[in-house]
Amino acid sequence: MRKVDDSLAVWLQAFNHELAATMIAGVEFSTINVRAGLATITRTYITEIPHIDMVVDDIIEHVPIRVYHPQPQVALPVLVYLHGGGHVAGSLDVYDPICRKLALACQYIIVAIDYRLAPEYPYPAAINDVRLCLQHLFSRLNNMAVNYIPYLAIGGDSAGGALAATVCAIVQNDEVHISKQVLIYPSLDYTLSSPSVMMNGNDYFLQINKVRWYFDQYFQNNQNRYSASPLWLPVCANFPETLVITTEFCPLRDEGITYYNKLRQQGIEAQHYHVSDMVHAFLNLENVVPQHCRQLYTVMGQFLTAERGMIKSRK
Template sequence: MKRKIDDSLAVWLDEFNLQLAALNATGVPLSATRARQGLATITQSLVTDIPHIAMITDDAIEHVPIRVYHPQPLQPLPILMYLHGGGHVAGSIAVYDPVCRKLALASQHIVVAIDYRLAPEHPYPAAVDDGYLCLQQLLPQLDRMAINYLPQVSIGGDSAGGALAATLCGLAQQDNRISIHKQVLIYPSLDYTLSLPSTVINGRNYFLQTDKIEWYFEQYFTDQDERYKASPLWQAVGEHFPATLVITTEFCPLRDDGRYYYQKLCQQGVSAQHYHVPNMVHAFLNLENVVPTHCQQVYERINTFLAIDEA
């Protein structure tokens, strides 16, 4: 079957690739500052519909800043702990504010966004440690904040945030103090070895490029030999793993991370769903003004998945 990218996205992507080529021609090296500014600028420029949320509160779990979105503060709602994307180097709860608002409204969950520490200043496993700390202390923290909630915690993330979410689900298998209801992975990064076919097939000219992913991982890991064992795709999955929704896109170097992970979950008897978007690139939720219908469909799919009663 012939692959075809979305028409509106193709026009935008052509212009983006021209700008990227011009920037690369200057010889200015990629840096954490440049990566952070790039993600923030694109998201702020292309996710301009900022919905109202009845309650938004900033706080912290020890040293980790959090932002809580409650769409109906007078009603107890289930919780979605969310970890943003950005290659473990970029992104923040501020940059992802519009995405988290939309997740809260669409899913009717209390979204708790985690501002985990970033590389290279804080390399692996700092972000994992921050996420695990927040999982452990999430409900007591919401009690202290007098948040009206149901004690049902799901976890989600996009790209690098998906890697963190999947890693935390793996760790939670060994900790009976933590119960994760469901997991939502949006074009997740799950193989730090970059050994799957889509890293080559989709490695250039589709927004996220494989050489940039490699650079991200070089910032994240001080010991590159840790990349295999840290990859959720290659970690053990137990029978009590939470029900999982994996969202992938066709024109994404991480496409096969999600596909292979979904297959692995199914083979292990885990309840899993795979939602594949055939004409999109990585991180298209951050490009919403270009592809608004596709973004809305993803939020609706997440809502449907979280609303299903997994008996």
């Protein structure tokens, strides 16, 4: 039987009550209120901000980045992180606490990319920004005198997961070698054709009408959303070893599971970690479900630091 975590259920009840009131009041989605909403929720529910010895802002071409090095005297591998927010919201500052926690849990240098957002910069601007950063990443770290190992991983949550998976498919045959990929409740199918979209599209934090609005901001020139979906992009034999994280009450659940199965069927090393009582974006709700968040950081750290390892689903 499906059951939301007890603490989360209490929070969701209050959230859904407030959401219904805004709908009755006729409040519509806008870039201003959507961006403010993600920033406010994250700031409100992630209040433990750990210290990182080295945090430096820089820029690659036109793209701002933020580098987190948990042990500046030690050469560590690099994880490029792409924040969520539906391709419309999120920023380096909003995701700063999550990147700090990732750096500590994984003992990687985290390079957060402040890719351009829709609707001001629609598809494929964000993809181009990420590719540009990957192409020049190590030379930029050299110029910054960052102590690193030239071993590259990539990760992201939600829309950031979409960007990570898309870029992995695009660059798999060029000069950028990505060894590992971490996708946290990723958005992988812009056609929204999976059963979980309807099953979990209301009452579980991420509303499907909001997702559709996000995608309409991102795709402004009648692009083929099927062809743009990372779920349907081809993969080849040197595709990165991948960890896919899904949650039971997420509208995007099934596309994540389908993506994992696709990689496995094509012989790609892949692991699936499923959280049976959580919703989409629960890392941004850390104070509501702290144990779940701590466990997820641990799982990601184990995956990134192991050459090969099996992570079983959390029941």
